[in-house]
Amino acid sequence: MIGAYTIGKKAVTFGYKRYGIPGAVASGGAALAGYLVVRRALKRSTNADTTGVESAIDAGxxxxxxEQKGLGAVTEPETLERAIDQEEVGSALDMDAVQSSAESEADAMADESGGDEPSDGN
Known part of the structure; x- marks a missing residue:
C-alpha cells in the first residue's frame, strides 16, 4: 500500500511526461482528490482510526x-472493492455505505472546486 504523497507524486510525474505542466496539475490533483474521497468515505462509514483507514486503501x-475513468470512478462499487482491504479496516464494513459516502464526498469536492459533478468516464 502506498500513501497520499506517493500517489500524488507519481500522478504528477505521469501527467508531466504526457502533457507537460497542465497535465501534471490535472492528473496529480485528480489522483489525490480520488484518494481523499475514498479515505473520507471510508472513515465516515467505519469506526476505524485514520491510520487504519489509510493502511486499508490501495492508493495505486x-x-x-x-486516470482511466476520472474522479467519478472512485464512487463505483468495483473500484471501492478493489481499493479497500476490508481486513485492514478493523471493523465491520458496509460497502453500500462507503459508496454512498464516496458519492457525497465527491459531490462536495466538486461543489467546493466550482466544477461540475465528477466524471463517470463516459
Whole structure:
C-alpha cells in the first residue's frame, strides 16, 4: 500500500511526461482528490482510526481508476472493492455505505472546486 504523497507524486510525474505542466496539475490533483474521497468515505462509514483507514486503501488502485475513468470512478462499487482491504479496516464494513459516502464526498469536492459533478468516464 502506498500513501497520499506517493500517489500524488507519481500522478504528477505521469501527467508531466504526457502533457507537460497542465497535465501534471490535472492528473496529480485528480489522483489525490480520488484518494481523499475514498479515505473520507471510508472513515465516515467505519469506526476505524485514520491510520487504519489509510493502511486499508490501495492508493495505486485509486490512482489507476482515476486516470482511466476520472474522479467519478472512485464512487463505483468495483473500484471501492478493489481499493479497500476490508481486513485492514478493523471493523465491520458496509460497502453500500462507503459508496454512498464516496458519492457525497465527491459531490462536495466538486461543489467546493466550482466544477461540475465528477466524471463517470463516459
Amino acid at each position: 488502485e485509486v490512482k489507476s481508476a482515476v
